[in-house]
Structure formats: C-alpha cells, structure tokens
Amino acid sequence: MPSFNIFDIAGSGMSAQTVRLNTTASNLANADSVSGTSTAAYKARHPVFKAVQSALNQPKSGNSVKVLGIAQSQDKSPARYEPGNPLANSEGYVYASNVNVVEEMADMISASRSYQNNVEVMNTSKDLMLATLKLGQ
Amino acid sequence: MALPLDNYLGIHPQALKLSARRSEVLAANLANADTPNFKAQDVDFKAAMAASGTSSATLPMVATQAGHIPLNQPGDALTAQLKYRVPNASSLDGNTVDAQMEQANFAQNAVRYQASLTFINAKFRSLMTAITGQ
Numbered sequence: 001m002p003s004f005n006i007f008d009i010a011g012s013g014m015s016a017q018t019v020r021l022n023t024t025a026s027n028l029a030n031a032d033s034v035s036g037t038s039t040a041a042y043k044a045r046h047p048v049f050k051a052v053q054s055a056l057n058q059p060k061s062g063n064s065v066k067v068l069g070i071a072q073s074q075d076k077s078p079a080r081y082e083p084g085n086p087l088a089n090s091e092g093y094v095y096a097s098n099v100n101v102v103e104e105m106a107d108m109i110s111a112s113r114s115y116q117n118n119v120e121v122m123n124t125s126k127d128l129m130l131a132t133l134k135l136g137q
Numbered sequence: 138m139a140l141p142l143d144n145y146l147g148i149h150p151q152a153l154k155l156s157a158r159r160s161e162v163l164a165a166n167l168a169n170a171d172t173p174n175f176k177a178q179d180v181d182f183k184a185a186m187a188a189s190g191t192s193s194a195t196l197p198m199v200a201t202q203a204g205h206i207p208l209n210q211p212g213d214a215l216t217a218q219l220k221y222r223v224p225n226a227s228s229l230d231g232n233t234v235d236a237q238m239e240q241a242n243f244a245q246n247a248v249r250y251q252a253s254l255t256f257i258n259a260k261f262r263s264l265m266t267a268i269t270g271q
Binding site: 050 | 157161163164165167168169170172173175226236241242243244247248251254257258261
C-alpha cells in the first residue's frame with residue numbers, strides 16, 4: 001500500500017469519536033445536575049463533525065474528520081419545584097440539565113461502533129501493508 | 138516504460154495500486170460515517186482500470202517544457218474515477234454513508250488487494266525458479 005494516508009484518515013475518525021464519547025460521558029455524568037437559574041443549568045454538549053481534505057497537495061485524496069467545535073443543546077432546561085434544595089431560587093424552583101439520557105446512550109453505542117470500524121480499517125490496512133512489504137520473499 | 142518486467146507482471150500492479158487507492162476512499166467514508174452532509178464516494182473500478190492504460194490504444198501526451206503543467210500520472214488516472222454513491226436510504230443530516238455497505242466493500246477490497254499480491258508473488262516466484270533453475 002503506497003500511501004500512509006489511510007492511517008491519518010482512520011486516526012482522525014477515531015479521535016473524533018473519542019471527542020464524541022467524552023461529551024457523552026460529560027452529559028451522562030451531569031444528567032442530574034441542578035442549578036438556580038435556567039441559564040446556569042447544564043446544557044447537553046455535542047461535537048460538530050466536518051469532513052476536511054486530508055492532504056494539501058492531493059485535492060482528491062480521502063477526507064479525514066475534524067471536530068469543528070462542541071455545540072450546546074438549545075433545549076429548554078426543565079424546572080422542578082424543590083423548595084428544600086439549597087440551590088432553589090426565591091420561588092423554590094431548581095433548573096435541571098436538558099440531557100436526554102436515552103439519546104445519550106444511543107449516541108454512546110453509535111460512537112463506540114464507529115470507533116471500532118476505524119480500528120478495523122486500520123488493522124486491515126496494516127496487515128495489507130505488511131503483506132506488501134513481504135512481496136517477492 | 139515498456140520494461141519487460143512490467144509486461145511480465147501484467148495487470149496486477151495496476152490493480153494493486155487501484156485497490157490501495159480504493160481502500161483509502163472507503164476508509165474516508167467509514168471515518169466520516171457520522172459527519173453531517175458528507176457524501177460517500179467510491180472508485181469506479183472498471184473505468185479506472187481502463188483509464189490506467191494497460192492498453193496503448195491512445196497516444197500519451199508528453200511534457201516537453203519545464204513550465205508545462207504536469208500531465209496525469211498513472212496514479213492520477215485512478216483518482217479521476219471517483220464517483221459519489223447513490224444512497225439506498227437518505228438521512229436527515231445529508232450524510233450518504235451506509236456503514237455496513239462500506240464495511241462489506243472494504244472487506245472485498247482487502248481480499249482483492251491480497252489476491253493481486255498473491256498473483257504478483259507467484260509471478261516473482263516462477264521468475265526466481267526460471268533464474269535459479271531449481
């Protein structure tokens with residue numbers, strides 16, 4: 001296999017999926033966090049992926065993945081009436097995070113599968129490269 | 138570049154190169170399986186093999202001056218054959234990658250690559266047998 005580009009591509013995919021797993025972990029950990037105001041409440045975070053040209057001099061080479069940034073969910077933070085909570089506002093309400101746990105779990109499985117796909121691609125390419133090195137022996 | 142060795146190995150070096158190129162494209166598809174608006178691509182294997190020119194039916198162009206824009210290398214002919222996939226089911230985020238299909242294609246491509254390698258290896262081995270006479 002003449003080019004090592006494939007390792008960059010699969011590697012970028014793995015790092016992007018790791019970022020996604022990281023945000024999922026953060027979201028799940030903070031699913032039950034509460035806050036006194038709706039703006040300060042924890043908002044679910046999700047990464048934004050973009051395909052970028054992996055080699056500058058080869059416009060038609062494969063696209064690797066870039067994490068453009070982490071977007072915060074715009075969903076409304078649900079208010080709960082908990083006057084006993086020390087974080088409650090003057091009316092007795094606390095604002096919970098807007099994390100959807102079911103969605104996060106599904107997202108986590110999807111990220112893990114995508115990561116595994118990239119690992120498999122890398123493994124196969126490595127095997128093929130090693131086979132090419134042994135050519136003619 | 139009609140080295141006797143090139144003719145001896147036949148179409149397999151070209152096929153090997155094309156398989157390597159295709160594996161790169163498929164890897165990019167798999168890496169971008171979750172990227173919004175990413176359009177899956179694939180190499181048109183048949184057209185690329187035809188264009189990579191194992192037949193000399195068309196006269197090749199030659200760069201005679203230093204300032205000439207480089208002509209298509211044999212490898213470039215392969216990249217020109219990239220086509221977008223027609224998705225089986227469209228998704229809302231505009232992504233057209235079907236991970237299962239890409240996986241299957243990647244596996245198939247890996248086997249093809251290994252097949253080409255085996256053919257070239259066998260050719261070399263018989264050449265060695267002819268040289269050493271054993």
